[in-house]
Amino acid sequence: MIQFHDFGIDIQTYTDRGKGNDDFPDVNQCPHCPSRRPLHRHGYYQRYALTAEGEYHLWIARYRCQECRKTVSVLPSFLLPYVQYTRPVIWQAVKTWLETPRRGAKTKQVGFPTKEVILFYVRRFLRNLSRLHHAAARRLSRPIIFSPKSPV
Numbered sequence: 001m002i003q004f005h006d007f008g009i010d011i012q013t014y015t016d017r018g019k020g021n022d023d024f025p026d027v028n029q030c031p032h033c034p035s036r037r038p039l040h041r042h043g044y045y046q047r048y049a050l051t052a053e054g055e056y057h058l059w060i061a062r063y064r065c066q067e068c069r070k071t072v073s074v075l076p077s078f079l080l081p082y083v084q085y086t087r088p089v090i091w092q093a094v095k096t097w098l099e100t101p102r103r104g105a106k107t108k109q110v111g112f113p114t115k116e117v118i119l120f121y122v123r124r125f126l127r128n129l130s131r132l133h134h135a136a137a138r139r140l141s142r143p144i145i146f147s148p149k150s151p152v
C-alpha cells in the first residue's frame with residue numbers, strides 16, 4: 001500500500017537527501033489491519049521520476065507492520081504511483097491541453113511529455129472528473145455547483 005507525504009521540499013532536494021533524509025515520517029497506524037503499533041522502517045526501494053529538467057533517481061521509504069507483516073511505502077506528494085512523470089508535470093500538461101482552444105494549436109504545443117502521454121492523462125482526467133468533483137466537494141464540506149459556462 002502507498003501513503004503520500006508532503007515533505008515540503010522540491011524533487012532535487014528530496015533526491016539529494018537520499019536515504020539520509022531525516023524527514024521520513026513515522027507511520028503510526030497500519031492501513032492493513034487494526035494494529036495500533038507504529039510500523040518499523042523496512043528499507044527502501046529506488047524509483048525514477050521525470051520532469052522537464054531531467055530524470056531523478058529517488059529513494060522511497062518502506063515500512064512493515066509487526067502484526068500483519070504487510071508493507072507500506074511513503075511516496076513524496078509530488079509523485080504518483082507507477083507513473084514516471086511527476087504530478088506537477090502531468091497536471092501542467094493536462095491543464096495546458098484543456099486550455100488550448102484550437103486543434104491545430106494543440107498539435108504545435110506538444111513537447112514534454114509526448115502528445116500520446118498527454119492525451120492518456122487528459123482522457124483519464126476527464127473520465128475521473130465526477131469523482132474529483134465529489135472529492136473536492138467533500139473536502140469543502142459543501143457542494144460545488146458548476147454553471148453551464150464554467151470552464152472544465
Ligand SMILES: [Zn+2]
Pocket residue numbers: 030031032033034035065066067068069070
Ligand atoms: Zn498491520
